[in-house]
Amino acid sequence: MEQRLTKQLDAHNVGLFTGAPLQGIEMGGDSRLDVLAGDRRLPADLVLVALGVEPNSEVAAGAGLDLGPDRTLAVNEHLQTSDPDIFAAGDCADAFHVVTGKRAWIPLALRANRAGKIAGANAVGANLAVPPVAGTAVFRLFDLEVARSGLSVVEASAAGFDPVSAVIHAPTRAHSFPGAGKMSVELVADSGSGRLLGGQIVAEEGAAHRIDTVAAALGASMSAQDFAGLDLAYAPPFGPTWDPLLVAGTQLVKRLATSA
Numbered sequence: 001m002e003q004r005l006t007k008q009l010d011a012h013n014v015g016l017f018t019g020a021p022l023q024g025i026e027m028g029g030d031s032r033l034d035v036l037a038g039d040r041r042l043p044a045d046l047v048l049v050a051l052g053v054e055p056n057s058e059v060a061a062g063a064g065l066d067l068g069p070d071r072t073l074a075v076n077e078h079l080q081t082s083d084p085d086i087f088a089a090g091d092c093a094d095a096f097h098v099v100t101g102k103r104a105w106i107p108l109a110l111r112a113n114r115a116g117k118i119a120g121a122n123a124v125g126a127n128l129a130v131p132p133v134a135g136t137a138v139f140r141l142f143d144l145e146v147a148r149s150g151l152s153v154v155e156a157s158a159a160g161f162d163p164v165s166a167v168i169h170a171p172t173r174a175h176s177f178p179g180a181g182k183m184s185v186e187l188v189a190d191s192g193s194g195r196l197l198g199g200q201i202v203a204e205e206g207a208a209h210r211i212d213t214v215a216a217a218l219g220a221s222m223s224a225q226d227f228a229g230l231d232l233a234y235a236p237p238f239g240p241t242w243d244p245l246l247v248a249g250t251q252l253v254k255r256l257a258t259s260a
């Protein structure tokens with residue numbers, strides 16, 4: 001999966017330097033900038049610094065409210081902080097993960113919006129509960145769609161599962177339909193229970209909304225076996241008769257059988 005992304009960057013002349021922490025930005029020659037990273041000095045006309053976000057929870061912590069993972073404001077399913085009269089929602093607050101059931105910090109738009117609506121309603125007397133999050137996310141990398149939901153193998157191991165995974169590559173359209181790309185799917189399941197834990201998809205087309213099937217399956221605590229048996233749509237412009245998700249699901253069931 002990762003190789004497809006690095007190849008895509010390479011094909012568009014984007015250099016990727018992993019394991020090279022940013023050490024500084026200096027004025028170089030000709031009014032250009034030099035970015036110092038690891039043992040490299042990279043000349044640049046313009047530098048965009050994208051270092052991620054972090055919850056601004058200082059005031060809340062100072063007021064004695066409990067903090068969650070990554071210094072988020074810890075909230076219950078009604079979006080109440082440790083002071084039940086104070087609500088928190090959005091990127092600053094934590095959530096419960098649909099697979100692990102544990103507190104997680106996943107700063108994404110839908111869950112922030114949904115939590116905001118529910119916190120607002122509860123603050124004026126409603127008693128609504130926010131559903132757990134799966135961390136479903138999608139982005140575009142030049143011509144590729146990249147999507148994920150639930151846990152990766154590494155995250156599943158860290159959460160105490162015994163994960164097995166299956167990776168498949170399939171055409172994005174039926175063989176009779178021109179213009180197909182390649183869809184790579186990785187599905188992860190727990191070898192003990194057979195439960196589906198997560199999935200990732202990379203493809204020229206069809207990844208973005210296919211990941212929602214994985215998200216729905218995670219929300220229903222579906223097993224890999226049940227996932228492989230889903231009745232998914234087929235027509236030549238949209239995929240092969242056996243949807244790539246079903247091919248991956250079938251392979252995952254086989255992996256589970258051999259790992260038992």
Ligand SMILES: Cc1cc2nc3c(=O)[nH]c(=O)nc-3n(C[C@H](O)[C@H](O)[C@H](O)COP(=O)(O)OP(=O)(O)OC[C@H]3O[C@@H](n4cnc5c(N)ncnc54)[C@H](O)[C@@H]3O)c2cc1C
Nearest residue numbers: 089090091092106107108109110111112113116137138139
């Ligand atoms: C470049 C970018 C792209 C993104 N793309 C996606 C995407 O494709 N999909 C996705 O799911 N998520 C995406 N996100 C994440 C998504 O935008 C956030 O998860 C979401 O906006 C969080 O909503 P929020 O209400 O918690 O915070 P915000 O949207 O950050 O809103 C917080 C608001 O509070 C205001 N504020 C801050 N401090 C104070 C103060 N002291 N007093 C008054 N007001 C204050 C701010 O000005 C801001 O308007 C992206 C984020 C970025 C930065």
